[in-house]
Amino acid sequence: MQNYIQRGQLQVATQLDAFIESEALPGSGITSSTFWANFSDIVAQLTPINDTLLVKRDTLQQTIDQYCQSRTALVPEEYKAFLNQIGYLETPPANFEITTDKVDPEVATMAGPQLVVPINNARFALNAANARWGSLYDAAYGTDVISQDNGAARTKGYNPKRGQHVIEYARKWLDVIAPLAKGSHQGSRGYDITSGQLVITLHDRSTTTLTQSARFLGFSGDIAKPNAILIQHNGLHIELQFDRTHQVGKDDPAGMKDILVESALTTIMDCEDSVAAVDGEDKTLVYQNWLGLIKGTLEVTLGKPDSASIRRLNPDRTYTSTDGNTISLSGRSMMFIRNVGHLMTNDAILFDAKPIYEGIMDAMITSLIAKHDLLDNGVYRNSQAGSIYIVKPKMHGSEEVAFANTLFSCVERALSLPDNTLKMGIMDEERRTSVNLKACIYAAKERAVFINTGFLDRTGDEIHTSMHLGPFALKAQIKQQPWLTAYELANVKIGVDAGMSGKAQIGKGMWPIPDHMADMMQSKTTHPQSGANTAWVPSPTAATLHALHYHQIDVFNLRSTIASAEFDGLDDILTVPLLADPSSLSEHDIQRELDNNVQGILGYVVRWVHQGIGCSKVPDINNVGLMEDRATLRISSQHIANWLLHGLIDESQINDSMLRMAKLVDEQNGADGEYINMMPNPLESIAFQAAQELILKGTAQPNGYTEPVLHAKRREMKQNIQ
Numbered sequence: 001m002q003n004y005i006q007r008g009q010l011q012v013a014t015q016l017d018a019f020i021e022s023e024a025l026p027g028s029g030i031t032s033s034t035f036w037a038n039f040s041d042i043v044a045q046l047t048p049i050n051d052t053l054l055v056k057r058d059t060l061q062q063t064i065d066q067y068c069q070s071r072t073a074l075v076p077e078e079y080k081a082f083l084n085q086i087g088y089l090e091t092p093p094a095n096f097e098i099t100t101d102k103v104d105p106e107v108a109t110m111a112g113p114q115l116v117v118p119i120n121n122a123r124f125a126l127n128a129a130n131a132r133w134g135s136l137y138d139a140a141y142g143t144d145v146i147s148q149d150n151g152a153a154r155t156k157g158y159n160p161k162r163g164q165h166v167i168e169y170a171r172k173w174l175d176v177i178a179p180l181a182k183g184s185h186q187g188s189r190g191y192d193i194t195s196g197q198l199v200i201t202l203h204d205r206s207t208t209t210l211t212q213s214a215r216f217l218g219f220s221g222d223i224a225k226p227n228a229i230l231i232q233h234n235g236l237h238i239e240l241q242f243d244r245t246h247q248v249g250k251d252d253p254a255g256m257k258d259i260l261v262e263s264a265l266t267t268i269m270d271c272e273d274s275v276a277a278v279d280g281e282d283k284t285l286v287y288q289n290w291l292g293l294i295k296g297t298l299e300v301t302l303g304k305p306d307s308a309s310i311r312r313l314n315p316d317r318t319y320t321s322t323d324g325n326t327i328s329l330s331g332r333s334m335m336f337i338r339n340v341g342h343l344m345t346n347d348a349i350l351f352d353a354k355p356i357y358e359g360i361m362d363a364m365i366t367s368l369i370a371k372h373d374l375l376d377n378g379v380y381r382n383s384q385a386g387s388i389y390i391v392k393p394k395m396h397g398s399e400e401v402a403f404a405n406t407l408f409s410c411v412e413r414a415l416s417l418p419d420n421t422l423k424m425g426i427m428d429e430e431r432r433t434s435v436n437l438k439a440c441i442y443a444a445k446e447r448a449v450f451i452n453t454g455f456l457d458r459t460g461d462e463i464h465t466s467m468h469l470g471p472f473a474l475k476a477q478i479k480q481q482p483w484l485t486a487y488e489l490a491n492v493k494i495g496v497d498a499g500m501s502g503k504a505q506i507g508k509g510m511w512p513i514p515d516h517m518a519d520m521m522q523s524k525t526t527h528p529q530s531g532a533n534t535a536w537v538p539s540p541t542a543a544t545l546h547a548l549h550y551h552q553i554d555v556f557n558l559r560s561t562i563a564s565a566e567f568d569g570l571d572d573i574l575t576v577p578l579l580a581d582p583s584s585l586s587e588h589d590i591q592r593e594l595d596n597n598v599q600g601i602l603g604y605v606v607r608w609v610h611q612g613i614g615c616s617k618v619p620d621i622n623n624v625g626l627m628e629d630r631a632t633l634r635i636s637s638q639h640i641a642n643w644l645l646h647g648l649i650d651e652s653q654i655n656d657s658m659l660r661m662a663k664l665v666d667e668q669n670g671a672d673g674e675y676i677n678m679m680p681n682p683l684e685s686i687a688f689q690a691a692q693e694l695i696l697k698g699t700a701q702p703n704g705y706t707e708p709v710l711h712a713k714r715r716e717m718k719q720n721i722q
């Protein structure tokens with residue numbers, strides 16, 4: 001039973017109240033009475049607007065459902081006219097450019113990876129903030145970018161053969177990042193500073209310099225025998241590290257022990273799809289971690305008590321330039337905070353005895369916390385430019401962006417922040433936003449600081465929107481259809497045309513196969529090649545490897561060709577990726593698709609509902625670990641719901657698959673001491689019930705979202721274990 005404290009017209013969960021009163025408000029320049037009075041006013045003023053926007057979503061969806069039910073295929077011009085008529089397709093605004101200012105270079109003028117992390121996991125969150133720099137040797141040694149063949153296996157101790165392959169791999173990248181006037185970094189024997197120049201002794205003992213000497217910025221240690229050399233390329237830094245006593249450095253002809261790569265320029269601290277935060281207790285942890293990151297006080301003790309270490313935010317890195325000045329580079333990734341969208345309410349705070357919209361709660365509280373950064377109350381600064389970066393997910397069309405814009409303005413006034421301090425990252429991940437993206441950016445043109453193709457949610461919404469039209473293609477094939485390419489291309493084009501270059505990020509989506517780094521290195525070049533100056537990665541290791549792509553491709557150089565190209569893509573975006581010929585699928589194909597979806601759903605949902613873990617690596621049917629979050633769950637549950645609706649499968653097949661997969665998922669989690677089995681009594685398992693509801697009632701879920709069911713079932717579970 002949750003206890004509340006009355007604050008103005010709000011009732012605040014006691015834990016959350018205590019946190020805000022004793023930790024978040026002190027030093028913020030806002031008194032308790034002002035904060036709660038302003039908060040109450042915002043809730044009172046904006047709740048009815050939020051309600052209306054959600055009703056409009058439902059009304060549009062019902063109209064589209066009826067339209068789809070009455071057709072077997074869409075006639076493009078007629079369909080577009082219909083979408084126009086119902087107000088789903090908006091009239092785009094005249095050409096314009098965003099006017100966002102006070103944007104940090106990591107967002108505006110640099111190109112590099114963006115890491116996402118569940119904020120309620122302090123260990124991971126600190127790791128993410130520190131992922132600004134990553135060891136290239138560790139990233140290569142620990143992943144499949146280096147093959148395990150021919151004696152190069154990942155053994156328990158250090159395998160020198162594998163180490164040699166890593167060094168060769170890294171030296172290949174050095175030839176890209178720091179090309180030499182002659183020869184190659186392979187086998188190089190020395191890196192010396194002579195008359196302010198970096199002089200490289202090659203394999204054959206001849207010497208050379210960089211093709212562009214200005215890429216060498218500085219060093220640390222003794223200039224005659226530096227222990228680090230700093231190089232810049234395409235706006236990103238790398239640090240060559242030397243130590244002839246080190247396990248790796250001692251066998252390297254140049255004594256190089258590692259290459260440190262500037263990796264995650266920005267990190268999204270996630271309050272949304274990768275976390276399970278269903279009540280006052282959970283929300284307090286989310287906000288506490290955010291305050292700890294902002295103030296630089298968050299700490300986690302790692303390891304056994306006798307050999308424990310403390311993880312905290314890394315300090316800046318300093319070097320000496322060749323003319324003797326100090327160069328200081330941020331040791332940390334610049335942090336965004338992803339708030340939740342407009343849909344959910346949370347009883348951490350009540351108004352009129354009803355849970356308030358969680359998006360309003362997040363905007364007010366995460367901004368209050370981030371204000372400490374602007375007041376310089378922390379150990380480090382996050383935004384040197386004086387901005388607070390909020391990612392706003394799952395918005396439908398420009399009215400909802402305008403609503404978020406109003407919310408942000410209200411929060412600025414409530415917290416005595418200058419106008420447009422709160423910057424908005426607009427996730428282009430709902431179909432109604434994709435098809436109206438120009439109008440969406442326009443609705444936040446003074447504070448828009450990124451657009452990002454969240455293709456996972458976007459795929460879920462693709463299925464849900466046209467649920468009644470027919471059965472969708474196999475999950476893997478949905479991605480191959482014209483809509484997705486057009487959506488990705490149109491997003492960049494619209495962003496560039498809206499003047500985002502130099503002021504904001506144009507971003508791409510997640511790499512959801514965390515252990516397949518070799519494939520990522522092959523595939524994720526398409527992101528910078530498309531003109532995006534950032535793209536999501538699931539881990540610090542992936543950030544370090546993906547950073548190399550931004551050395552290979554000069555994104556800002558590509559932008560001019562994008563601006564001059566003619567591209568619209570709307571017709572393709574509106575082409576629904578249905579199964580071309582349902583009768584071409586064998587029973588085996590159908591069963592496999594069903595089992596794969598069910599396995600992913602159960603593997604994710606069981607940890608969410610029973611253990612409160614919002615993001616997991618879950619094996620698919622081929623035993624490949626996939627990053628699963630609420631967006632991937634949305635796809636899988638909507639996909640099964642769609643096939644059920646169109647008779648490709650029936651309920652008994654689903655039940656049979658769920659029972660088989662529940663057993664498998666229990667086995668897969670056998671090593672986790674905290675894990676709670678679903679079998680042998682699945683109908684008594686709250687997680688199993690949640691998965692069933694997500695599938696069997698998938699068609700009825702608002703926009704196909706999974707959070708209403710997940711939250712309800714997690715709350716039930718928490719009550720049971722109290």
Ligand SMILES: CC(=O)SCCNC(=O)CCNC(=O)[C@H](O)C(C)(C)COP(=O)(O)OP(=O)(O)OC[C@H]1O[C@@H](n2cnc3c(N)ncnc32)[C@H](O)[C@@H]1OP(=O)(O)O
Binds near residue numbers: 454510514538617
């Ligand atoms: C559609 C969307 O909305 S996508 C956005 C939401 N998704 C995400 O945020 C994905 C974030 N990633 C993750 O949560 C994790 O990487 C998972 C769940 C996919 C895999 O987790 P695990 O199986 O525990 O990873 P694994 O065992 O390979 O690695 C764990 C180590 O990597 C680190 N790590 C892994 N992912 C991250 C991350 N995103 N940020 C920081 N550190 C991370 C951990 O800190 C840990 O290192 P440590 O022991 O030194 O603390």
Ligand SMILES: O=CC(=O)O
Binds near residue numbers: 273453454458631
């Ligand atoms: O939030 C990201 C997505 O792909 O969805």
Ligand SMILES: [Mg+2]
Binds near residue numbers: 273427429454457631
């Ligand atoms: Mg998403």
